[in-house]
Amino acid sequence: MTTTTPTSPSPSATSATTTGASRTARRPRRRSTGRRSTPLTIVMLAVLAYFLLPLFWLAISATKSTQDLFTSFGLWFSHTPQLLENIRETFTHDDGVFLHWLLNTVLYSVGSAIGAALLAAAAGYGFAKYRFRGNNAAFALILGAIMIPTTALAIPTYLLFAKVDLVNTPWAIVLPSLVSPFGLYLMRVYAADAVPDSLLEAARIDGAGELRIFFTIAMRLLAPGLVTVVLFTLVATWNNYFLPLIMLNDPKLYPVTVGLSSWASQAVGGGSGANSNMLALVVTGSLISIIPLVVAFLLLQRYWQSGLATGGVKQ
Amino acid sequence: MTATTVASTEEPRRAGPKSRRLGGLRQGAAGPLFVAPFMVLFLLVFLAPLGYAAYLSLFREKLIGGNAFVGLDNYVTALKDPLLREGVVRVATFFVIQVPLMLVLALVFALALDSGLLRLARVIRLGIFVPYAVPSVVATLMWGYLYGPDYGPFAQLSEKLGLPVPHFLSDGWMLGSLANVVTWEFVGYNMIILYAALRTVPQELYEAAAMDGAGAWRTAWSIKLPALRPALLLTLLFSVIGSFQLFNEPKLLQPIAPDVIDNSYTANLYAYSLAFTGQQVNYSAAVSFFLGLIIVIFSYAVLFFANRRRTS
Numbered sequence: 285m286t287t288t289t290p291t292s293p294s295p296s297a298t299s300a301t302t303t304g305a306s307r308t309a310r311r312p313r314r315r316s317t318g319r320r321s322t323p324l325t326i327v328m329l330a331v332l333a334y335f336l337l338p339l340f341w342l343a344i345s346a347t348k349s350t351q352d353l354f355t356s357f358g359l360w361f362s363h364t365p366q367l368l369e370n371i372r373e374t375f376t377h378d379d380g381v382f383l384h385w386l387l388n389t390v391l392y393s394v395g396s397a398i399g400a401a402l403l404a405a406a407a408g409y410g411f412a413k414y415r416f417r418g419n420n421a422a423f424a425l426i427l428g429a430i431m432i433p434t435t436a437l438a439i440p441t442y443l444l445f446a447k448v449d450l451v452n453t454p455w456a457i458v459l460p461s462l463v464s465p466f467g468l469y470l471m472r473v474y475a476a477d478a479v480p481d482s483l484l485e486a487a488r489i490d491g492a493g494e495l496r497i498f499f500t501i502a503m504r505l506l507a508p509g510l511v512t513v514v515l516f517t518l519v520a521t522w523n524n525y526f527l528p529l530i531m532l533n534d535p536k537l538y539p540v541t542v543g544l545s546s547w548a549s550q551a552v553g554g555g556s557g558a559n560s561n562m563l564a565l566v567v568t569g570s571l572i573s574i575i576p577l578v579v580a581f582l583l584l585q586r587y588w589q590s591g592l593a594t595g596g597v598k599q
Numbered sequence: 600m601t602a603t604t605v606a607s608t609e610e611p612r613r614a615g616p617k618s619r620r621l622g623g624l625r626q627g628a629a630g631p632l633f634v635a636p637f638m639v640l641f642l643l644v645f646l647a648p649l650g651y652a653a654y655l656s657l658f659r660e661k662l663i664g665g666n667a668f669v670g671l672d673n674y675v676t677a678l679k680d681p682l683l684r685e686g687v688v689r690v691a692t693f694f695v696i697q698v699p700l701m702l703v704l705a706l707v708f709a710l711a712l713d714s715g716l717l718r719l720a721r722v723i724r725l726g727i728f729v730p731y732a733v734p735s736v737v738a739t740l741m742w743g744y745l746y747g748p749d750y751g752p753f754a755q756l757s758e759k760l761g762l763p764v765p766h767f768l769s770d771g772w773m774l775g776s777l778a779n780v781v782t783w784e785f786v787g788y789n790m791i792i793l794y795a796a797l798r799t800v801p802q803e804l805y806e807a808a809a810m811d812g813a814g815a816w817r818t819a820w821s822i823k824l825p826a827l828r829p830a831l832l833l834t835l836l837f838s839v840i841g842s843f844q845l846f847n848e849p850k851l852l853q854p855i856a857p858d859v860i861d862n863s864y865t866a867n868l869y870a871y872s873l874a875f876t877g878q879q880v881n882y883s884a885a886v887s888f889f890l891g892l893i894i895v896i897f898s899y900a901v902l903f904f905a906n907r908r909r910t911s
Contacts, residue, residue, distance in 0.1 A: 321716035328711055329719070332726045335783065338741045339729070341752065345744070358745070358752030407637035414630025422638065429645050431836075431898045433844045433867075436891040439874050439883055440652035441644065460644045468637060494629035523734040525847050530875065541736040548740055549854045567744070570737045581732040582725060 339574075346370060346571040350551075350563040370568040377565055384536055385543035386573065392454060392528075392539055393521035396461035401513040404464055405506050408471025409498060413479065423472070429465045434526070442530045456531035457539070461521045467513040474509035475502070515584060522577055540573045656885035673885035683886060686866035687893065689774070694842040697778040702834060704782070705789035706827070710819055712790075713797040724794070728787035735784060739851040742780045743768075747855070768856040777848050785841070789834045796830035797823060832905050836898055843894045846871065866890045 341358055347365040348356065356362035374382050411423050441460055445451045450459070479502050487497045503510075525541045532538055535546070544566060551562030659669045677683055711717060712724050730738065745751050746767035754764045767776045800822065808818045846867040853860045862872035870890065874883035 319716060320718050322718075324711060324714075324716050325718045328708070328717055328723050331708065332723050335727050335730055335787065338738070338745060338783070339733070341745060342737075342741055354750045357755055358750065403637045403640065406633045410630045410633025414633070416630040419630065422634065426637075426641060429641070431840060431895050432645070432649070433840060433891050433894050436652070436844075436867075436870070436887040436894075437645065437648050439870060439887050440648035440655065442874075443655070443880065443884075444648055444651050459640070463637065463640050463644050465641075465645075494632075498633065519732065523736075525734070525736050525850075526871075530871070541734050544740065545736050545851055548851070552854045566740060570740055574733050574737055577732045577734075578729055581729065 342567065342571050342574075346568045348564060348567075350561045353563055353567070367568075370564050371572070373561065374565050374568045374572065378535075381535055381538075382540075382543065382569055382572075385538050385540040388454075388537060389522060389539040389541070389573070390576075392457045392461070393518050396458050396521040397514045397518035399458070399462045400464045400467055400517040401510050403462060404467035404471045404513050405475075405503070405510050406498070407468050408473075409475045409479070409502055409506065411468075411472045412475040413481070413484065413502075426465050426468055430469070438527050438530060441527075445531065451531050452534055452537065454537065457521075457524070457528050460527060461517065461524070464513065464517050464520075467517060470513055470516075471506070471509055475506060478505045478509065511584065515580075518580075519577065540569070544569050544573065652884045652888050655881050656888050659881050660879075673882050674889065676882065677885050677889050682863040683866060683869055683889075686863050686869045687890075690843050690845050690865050690867075693774055693778060693845060694839065696774070697781055698835070698838040698842060700778070701782045701786055702789060702831065702838065705786050705793055705834065706831070708786070708790045709793035709797060709827075710823060712794055713823070714815060714819075716815075724790075728791055730784050730786075731788040731791075733784070735780075735847045736851060738784050739780055739848045742776070742783070743852050743855050746776055768852070768859060770859050773852075773856065773859050777845070777852070780848050781841075781845075785838075789838075792834055793827055793830050796827055800826045828905075832901070835901055835905075839897050839901060840894055843867075843890065843897065866893075 344359065344361060345353060347367040347370070348362050349364070349366055349370075352362035352364065411419060437460075442451060442456075445456050450456050483501060484497060487501055492500075522539075523541065524539070525545070528539050528542045529545075532542065535543065538546070547562055547569065548566045551566050656673050657668060657670060658666050659673065661667045708727060712720055717723060733741075745753065748754050748764055748766060748768065751767075753767070757764045766772055804822050805818060808822055813821065844867050845865045849860050849864050849868055850871075853864075860868075862876065863869040866886070867890065870883050870886045873879045873886060877883075
């Protein structure tokens, strides 16, 4: 982005520890004085309530049968909670296809995220630390790609993949997700900051080859930025709906997003016949599907901040 | 875009590539080698589909004679297509309403968190951010059920209180309801980006401002907002790209509001239905390409105005 000229050394550059644990700032936490504003806190708690309301509704609703969903009050439990029954039915419906969906999602997103982060790290490091012909042109080209709408790409990608028999395979989901232009941008800024040239020089003088320097020295310094890109891609792939929707037609290969939406369309208006309890399954399945990612987030959230603070948001 | 110049204080020019072999890889060849894997895949999944879409968009399936070259005919059709125009106008309207609202909220929340005046700041920050971890499919399904006129809690409450039931899924309300879903999903994400940028403001600046007698408001206005410029620009750009591609949310609300959301409700939904239900691959490619062009133009307009304001 035009305005981000990373000036080194930055005040926020993550201290180059080899532990991989990132601390956003080396300065003491600021302004932790006793001045607290109760009115502001109350306003923000009201805001928080808005953001948590749908999740609260989802957790409550996962304990209800489809009939109770229609008849009992949405924001409180019904008289006959049946969470375990719902979970059991979610996992057994359609020969246990829901578990397949969960595993597919984990496979696609974790595979894509790790692959994308490694590719972005290597390329970002290459762009930041080496001068070669076409360096700036190639980088500018990739940055321009951030603006290309992924959905505008998805349909032609589908047509191309159909020609080489890649549609309806996991590769159709993983390959496009391996390239993260924004991840590359973050890694380039991060590498410029976190890997000191003097260290590379010292390693060269000691006779280490370039690949060895990258894998033994640079990778350690890049770790916090790497985690940020992993998280970023993980969420993007986990939440991806358009790409798998067009690429896959075998329900066994669906990620959980496409699976749930297919159930949801069967459940419209309470469903009928064999689908009469679908609504409860969609709700319970939704709850189960968001738990892993929410937990991962809460555990890893500080990496987000450190990575974003270093990449692209500095003066 | 090209101005991401890394400050010239780093990497002094090396006097030519080293010809000594070091650990099996010369330094001169190393740079391209690190970049190569990414570039190869980039060509494969970005540039190849783009080129293919451009190629496809110049042809048309004729009833007689199969695939014929028609030049820019598909684009002329697209420009005149009322369905596409409606879709583009709709997402543009969505953008104009939803994005300022979302970014202002994100900015206010980030400033509130950074002000040090909040109790439970950590809990609030995480709570607002959590929706980003919820897939848009799940978010839309949830809100769809919450909006529901027969068993949604809002409808239930209105009935209990004897108020008219709000019709969130009706024609007049739909765009607002969609905006609410997208806002719920992304305010936290944008807030975190802005908050992270605020944390990088050097403490000395605040101390200097305090010495000069600036209060909290003055500090926010004169120090924090200027420091947030690049981050705000970034979030604005991502929002342009996201809004114009609006697809998931309308697609998922379609089953519960089929009369309101038709197959050309947004430009992207239109491209999708052209390709997969209408089998008009060539025209769909032209529409996709056209939409991509609109997004690029809008993005550059945003960048251009941001930079012009900086220099003036």
